[in-house]
Amino acid sequence: DAKTTQPTSMDCAEGRAANLPCNHSTISGNEYVYWYRQIHSQGPQYIIHGLKNNETNEMASLIITEDRKSSTLILPHATLRDTAVYYCIVSLSGNTPLVFGKGTRLSVIA
């Protein structure tokens, strides 16, 4: 079973920041927080991951709370192409398979 809780759906206006929350209150000390997204009929796309520090890359920022029980994925300037299902996954790194929950369906609206 997935170890994360995410809202079922969210809307965001084009050009605004999209903030996607994720609760993972049972995360253990050596588990990472991964974010992937899946655009309709495609394979999931890796976005970002982190252990305890905040992370940023060309796609997004990941903010992890100090107690590590929740995190937020931030897409700074959402575009229509960011419409997808976003999955927050808690997992050990590397060889551990990723367990997908139901994710958050983000709709970016013009």
Place this chain on the structure above:
Amino acid sequence: GAVVSQHPSWVICKSGTSVKIECRSLDFQATTMFWYRQFPKQSLMLMATSNEGSKATYEQGVEKDKFLINHASLTLSTLTVTSAHPEDSSFYICSARDQMGRADTQYFGPGTRLTVL
């Protein structure tokens, strides 16, 4: 970023035939690959873990004699659906671990849509 390909992207077959799906890591070597399937309006479900040079590890409820996995090289894993039936129609997705890349994480292929008539 790391690229994973799948072939074919879609396939339609008759009931009782076998179908082979290939998963390749194009710009990295992957000792571990994973196979998932996804039914309409559902999330991805892990089927098996494929390790290069050894037998695959299947998840509970996945028939190893029906879903044959071969991981003969560091860049290729294959999934063969044997004696396919309509209930096997699904979206099959592989992922590969890039342990030498900037992020030790898994990258997914584009998926293969299987339709069994």
